[in-house]
Amino acid sequence: MTDQADGPAPGRRPTMIDVARVAGVSLKTVSRVANEVPTVRADLAERVRAAMSELGFQRNNVAANLRSGRATATIGLIILDLANPFYSTIAAAAAAVAERFDTQLITASSGWDPARERELVLDLCERRVDGLIIVPTGEDQSYLSTEIGRGTPAVFIDSPPSGCRADTVVLDNRTGTRDLIRRLLAEGHRHIGMITDTLNDFTMRERLAGAREALEEAGVDAGRHAARLYSDHPRSAGDSVGAMLDAPDPPTALFCGNNRILLGAVEELARRRTRLRLAAFDDFEFAPLLPHPVTVVGYDTRALGRLAAEMLFRRLNAPGAEPSNYVIPTYLVDRGTELARE
Amino acid sequence: MTDQADGPAPGRRPTMIDVARVAGVSLKTVSRVANEVPTVRADLAERVRAAMSELGFQRNNVAANLRSGRATATIGLIILDLANPFYSTIAAAAAAVAERFDTQLITASSGWDPARERELVLDLCERRVDGLIIVPTGEDQSYLSTEIGRGTPAVFIDSPPSGCRADTVVLDNRTGTRDLIRRLLAEGHRHIGMITDTLNDFTMRERLAGAREALEEAGVDAGRHAARLYSDHPRSAGDSVGAMLDAPDPPTALFCGNNRILLGAVEELARRRTRLRLAAFDDFEFAPLLPHPVTVVGYDTRALGRLAAEMLFRRLNAPGAEPSNYVIPTYLVDRGTELARE
DNA sequence: TTGAAAGCGCTAACAG
DNA sequence: CTGTTAGCGCTTTCAA
Numbered sequence: 001m002t003d004q005a006d007g008p009a010p011g012r013r014p015t016m017i018d019v020a021r022v023a024g025v026s027l028k029t030v031s032r033v034a035n036e037v038p039t040v041r042a043d044l045a046e047r048v049r050a051a052m053s054e055l056g057f058q059r060n061n062v063a064a065n066l067r068s069g070r071a072t073a074t075i076g077l078i079i080l081d082l083a084n085p086f087y088s089t090i091a092a093a094a095a096a097v098a099e100r101f102d103t104q105l106i107t108a109s110s111g112w113d114p115a116r117e118r119e120l121v122l123d124l125c126e127r128r129v130d131g132l133i134i135v136p137t138g139e140d141q142s143y144l145s146t147e148i149g150r151g152t153p154a155v156f157i158d159s160p161p162s163g164c165r166a167d168t169v170v171l172d173n174r175t176g177t178r179d180l181i182r183r184l185l186a187e188g189h190r191h192i193g194m195i196t197d198t199l200n201d202f203t204m205r206e207r208l209a210g211a212r213e214a215l216e217e218a219g220v221d222a223g224r225h226a227a228r229l230y231s232d233h234p235r236s237a238g239d240s241v242g243a244m245l246d247a248p249d250p251p252t253a254l255f256c257g258n259n260r261i262l263l264g265a266v267e268e269l270a271r272r273r274t275r276l277r278l279a280a281f282d283d284f285e286f287a288p289l290l291p292h293p294v295t296v297v298g299y300d301t302r303a304l305g306r307l308a309a310e311m312l313f314r315r316l317n318a319p320g321a322e323p324s325n326y327v328i329p330t331y332l333v334d335r336g337t338e339l340a341r342e
Numbered sequence: 343m344t345d346q347a348d349g350p351a352p353g354r355r356p357t358m359i360d361v362a363r364v365a366g367v368s369l370k371t372v373s374r375v376a377n378e379v380p381t382v383r384a385d386l387a388e389r390v391r392a393a394m395s396e397l398g399f400q401r402n403n404v405a406a407n408l409r410s411g412r413a414t415a416t417i418g419l420i421i422l423d424l425a426n427p428f429y430s431t432i433a434a435a436a437a438a439v440a441e442r443f444d445t446q447l448i449t450a451s452s453g454w455d456p457a458r459e460r461e462l463v464l465d466l467c468e469r470r471v472d473g474l475i476i477v478p479t480g481e482d483q484s485y486l487s488t489e490i491g492r493g494t495p496a497v498f499i500d501s502p503p504s505g506c507r508a509d510t511v512v513l514d515n516r517t518g519t520r521d522l523i524r525r526l527l528a529e530g531h532r533h534i535g536m537i538t539d540t541l542n543d544f545t546m547r548e549r550l551a552g553a554r555e556a557l558e559e560a561g562v563d564a565g566r567h568a569a570r571l572y573s574d575h576p577r578s579a580g581d582s583v584g585a586m587l588d589a590p591d592p593p594t595a596l597f598c599g600n601n602r603i604l605l606g607a608v609e610e611l612a613r614r615r616t617r618l619r620l621a622a623f624d625d626f627e628f629a630p631l632l633p634h635p636v637t638v639v640g641y642d643t644r645a646l647g648r649l650a651a652e653m654l655f656r657r658l659n660a661p662g663a664e665p666s667n668y669v670i671p672t673y674l675v676d677r678g679t680e681l682a683r684e
Numbered sequence: 685t686t687g688a689a690a691g692c693g694c695t696a697a698c699a700g
Numbered sequence: 701c702t703g704t705t706a707g708c709g710c711t712t713t714c715a716a
Contacts (some may be wrong), residue, residue, distance in 0.1 A: 025686085034710095035711090074448070088427070092451070104469070106416070109437060127446070329591050369704095371701095371703075408692090412694080
């Protein structure tokens with residue numbers, strides 16, 4: 001005796017047709033019950049619900065969305081590296097907003113690879129996500145223009161797009177760095193070493209521009225403090241610090257363009273048992289533990305993700321508005337261990 | 343003059359039918375070109391491709407999967423809190439594996455809420471994800487049994503499920519803690535204060551069990567070192583440390599059940615300018631900066647996510663195998679600043 | 685209030 | 701090699 005007559009095959013997922021057969025109603029009535037349409041006679045609805053739980057029915061949302069043309073309740077988030085706390089904080093904040101809108105988040109890392117970024121965007125569009133939040137690699141995003149025009153809005157975080165118009169949420173890199181350098185200048189420093197990452201990066205260029213503003217308004221020769229670029233993450237920041245200190249007329253203060261550079265600098269200073277006026281862009285959770293006092297430019301990382309997601313949902317509900325640009329304010333904080341200060 | 347005659351409406355996304363019309367071929371030929379089926383005459387394929395890029399066609403994968411019954415190339419990851427580096431590291435590792443399988447990851451946080459966890463599982467199943475990776479809240483997961491039976495496999499990370507059978511990847515909490523406590527005992531400590539989180543948590547119970555093993559085999563009275571539970575994250579770990587130190591016959595060493603507890607303890611010791619033999623479960627990126635030496639139980643967090651994802655994809659390709667359980671090994675590391683050691 | 689028919693965008697199965 | 705027909709699981713439309 002098989003159950004072919006009155007039930008679905010063992011492995012198959014039950015469909016509304018199966019439910020309808022068991023409940024003795026039409027497919028459409030099952031659909032109405034599943035969608036909580038109120039105009040269904042109570043006893044029928046009850047029979048349908050019984051059949052649903054008997055079969056363990058679960059609506060196939062993929063199919064439902066296809067016919068109705070409804071949104072997929074999914075947004076794509078493309079960041080550079082989920083393992084980096086900066087980006088995972090952004091992801092968490094965006095996810096919290098998405099949850100409020102009953103939307104799921106597909107998160108993917110481009111790993112600073114423009115080709116991968118493009119692939120991801122296209123893949124996500126083929127999945128018909130409702131919108132995209134992107135931390136761009138800084139290359140060309142013109143391929144997004146048609147997508148945006150077709151109603152898949154995008155919001156850019158941390159850096160603006162190039163080659164297409166879209167909403168953006170960025171840090172106030174320029175003002176933050178300007179205020180930081182101003183403070184060093186006010187303390188009397190006239191020789192500030194500046195260590196930055198690659199200047200292909202929008203944020204790094206802005207930070208350097210802010211530093212120059214402060215130096216110029218103080219009448220200090222910016223050329224003398226030319227940034228020493230460093231190649232890659234690990235030790236090279238420390239090497240740059242070493243080179244600066246070993247040169248004639250070494251700087252009395254150091255500005256580090258981001259927190260990884262700061263860590264390299266701190267290590268190098270600890271190795272040399274040297275103290276210097278330290279300043280950096282980026283606050284981070286364990287900055288208070290640093291064995292060296294440092295003044296950092298802080299900001300609300302969660303706000304980046306939160307505002308981007310909020311802008312996206314606003315745009316989903318009001319398409320066609322002009323792209324807007326939100327700038328997250330920055331502030332100065334003093335960090336480093338008390339132990340180390342004594 | 344409108345373009346209604348030969349093109350889709352302005353806002354609408356072009357479908358294969360539109361492409362077919364423009365290219366002067368049948369829908370099926372377009373489908374073949376889109377799927378890179380080789381048996382299409384070169385000139386036709388070229389015309390189709392031209393029409394595709396003219397219209398900006400993008401295949402609707404949702405529809406494609408519906409008919410073909412193919413997998414959605416999407417897996418769901420349910421973690422406790424994406425903002426927590428432990429979980430975001432797991433997510434990043436799982437994402438890296440998913441990428442190798444051309445699969446996207448929907449990541450969602452349950453926030454330690456069992457009801458939310460259940461909602462998320464059901465939502466993801468309705469979206470027909472190919473599989474689930476779950477860091478469970480420790481409550482009942484029996485609702486997953488039918489899903490698993492129906493071919494949506496699940497892998498549990500960090501804690502095993504209750505109420506259903508599934509693959510798991512967990513840390514060797516017990517051995518790690520046992521080895522750590524053994525070391526303290528070998529150093530001569532006979533009074534070890536133990537500060538743990540809620541014992542509803544599987545990992546914390548296991549760690550405590552490991553500690554007890556070490557104490558018992560050394561013939562040390564475990565009761566005397568009863569764990570002081572602490573209520574919530576912020577200061578209460580520090581308060582527990584304070585209470586222990588102010589009691590008569592205070593401990594000479596401290597075991598902290600996780601890294602948040604360790605931070606609270608370190609702060610309290612710094613406040614009191616007291617030094618104690620410190621030990622804890624969980625290594626973390628900035629542990630080397632701690633202003634107090636500490637021996638921690640380390641492990642490869644990425645391995646948790648990586649192995650879980652690999653188990654999931656293995657199961658997707660070989661359904662029906664018995665659930666297996668993978669245990670990640672642990673090791674001891676000495677941390678804390680050199681500065682603080684001098 | 686209920687149901688039959690059509691169709692979302694695509695692929696499977698089969699025919700030409 | 702190409703096209704036609706059917707149909708995935710659901711919703712929409714419209715008639716009963």
